[in-house]
Amino acid sequence: MPGIAVTPSRDLDLVSSLLAQAFVDDPVIRWLQPDPRHHKQIFLTLARWVHGADASIDLAIRDGVPIGAAVWDAPGHKVSATAQIASMACFAKALRSRMRYGGILEQQFTKLRPKEPHWYLGQVGATVKGAGIGSALLTAGIDRVDAPAYLESSNEANIPLYERYGFQVTDEITLPYGGPTVWPMYRRG
Template sequence: MPEITVVRSRDIEVASAVLAQAFADDPVVRWMAPDPRRHRLMFRTLLRYAHGRADGLDLAVRDGQFVGAAVWDPPGHKESATRQMLAMGGFVRSLGSRIGYGAAVEQLFAKARPPGTFWYLAQVGAPAQGLGIGSALLRARLETIEGPAYLESSNVANIPLYERFGFEVTDEISLPHDGPLVWPMYRRG
């Protein structure tokens, strides 16, 4: 199997495309934005205005192709009210009439986050599963950081992957409007 390397990047366009492919069948993404043609814009908006800034974007490369992405926020990360307002246009265009679903996700996730500071894994994904891409992305960042880390798993199938890296399920969130379940996970530092 060809080697997977992980590089730090600021290429929002590449990461948005990879994440849109990776999350095409994700239960939460499909619930919020049923039209997959809007997923790339949603991820582009998240990366431009909310997550992964200041050296927080990792891309996995295999055979010269981008095959996965991970988006991290450092401890204490918080976006300004201005950046949040700028993001609204992209979220309205990508979520359409389901903008309230996106707001519900953000509100419920914010309530579930643990107190204190931690590294936050906003997204990690690879269009092809079972090739070690997610593991390579997690290992690359977790080996370089100190302190706790936190994520919300939107797919029960991914929980064992996160557990291999020391994350533990801390709760279960049931999204409204017959939405899917989400599992907050925490890793002690």
């Protein structure tokens, strides 16, 4: 995308801050933890423990300023037992009394994921909406993907963007306890 550079990153603090800003109004994040002061901890826990060191993390930069990020897991990614334990402790700190919501979310998402090997787009977000940042991040990720890909769209407004990259809605679920709707999406390799 013109004016937007996408580069790999391992700066988990920066990436987590960008994603927390990008997802501040996201229906699933707000259901999971209504207090935005804890959102960065959620994304940091995801990046460090759930996606882990093997994740492909892209940073979008415009005029030297970081403006978005995307996190992908390669086919066959598994969370180790050690990482699961560490993530539980970190999620407990971030989710507090809503920890059960995190368990529900993980349980629902695990059931929806394809069984065949696939790339998983865990998060993609931009601090400025409508500026082509998401498109730049998706282009960089899709160019790298060498197998089918999967994501859960937590915002209906983002579905057309994902469809432009070949993803198709495969289901629609509504999370319990007054939760939002989520759209699993799959892209054939």
